[in-house]
Amino acid sequence: MNKAWATRLLPAAVLLAGGCAAWRLWGEIPVSTGPAAAAVPEASEERRKAALFHSDLGPDTVDVSSYPAARRRDYEVYARACSRCHTLARSINAPFVNRAWWEFYIARMRVRAGFHGETLTKKEIKAVLEFLQHDDQTRKLGRPEEFEAQQRELKRRFEAALDERMERLQKQPLPRL
Numbered sequence: 001m002n003k004a005w006a007t008r009l010l011p012a013a014v015l016l017a018g019g020c021a022a023w024r025l026w027g028e029i030p031v032s033t034g035p036a037a038a039a040v041p042e043a044s045e046e047r048r049k050a051a052l053f054h055s056d057l058g059p060d061t062v063d064v065s066s067y068p069a070a071r072r073r074d075y076e077v078y079a080r081a082c083s084r085c086h087t088l089a090r091s092i093n094a095p096f097v098n099r100a101w102w103e104f105y106i107a108r109m110r111v112r113a114g115f116h117g118e119t120l121t122k123k124e125i126k127a128v129l130e131f132l133q134h135d136d137q138t139r140k141l142g143r144p145e146e147f148e149a150q151q152r153e154l155k156r157r158f159e160a161a162l163d164e165r166m167e168r169l170q171k172q173p174l175p176r177l
């Protein structure tokens, strides 16, 4: 491996490994026994095939009708900024419930958005963070049993979607090496 590659890959690897470890340590809300899985609408076949995270299979809008006007405006910014590369479902159903976590992830997304030639302004980032923080308090920490049941159901469906994909792959002829 030449040096230029090493200098690019190493920070990426450290960030990725750190992110994964941290998700496990603090990212998820504590599991408690809740009611049976909440009624979550089934994701379309297209989304099931493309899902990379369990969160991709959940709802891709938030009902903000009861949120304060300022947070409803922030939601507009968030919905635009955070659905450019993946559906909004990925962050709506992510297990993060902490502003520091969102800051970390948005920094990551910013690097990616930068690669696409579109950077978020400081004002946009603040709006996104304000929305996510309020949404965490209301929908995730505010109704923990419902949110946890939904998380479990989405994880179960994600496993099933992966099995489906594996079966399809196994039916395909092996590529010639």
Ligand code: HEC
Residues within 6 Å of the ligand: 053, 081, 082, 083, 084, 085, 086, 090, 091, 094, 105, 106, 108, 109, 112, 113, 114, 116, 128
């Ligand atoms: C330029 C493209 C792009 C934009 C814009 C973008 N994302 Fe992402 N996002 C990605 C990619 C690629 C991944 C998967 C790889 C990864 O996690 O690094 C991802 C993954 C995620 C994840 C999964 C977490 C994980 O473990 O990696 C979350 C949560 C997320 N994005 C939230 C957001 C939020 C919130 C915004 C808006 C501020 C946003 N994204 C905007 C490209 C983008």
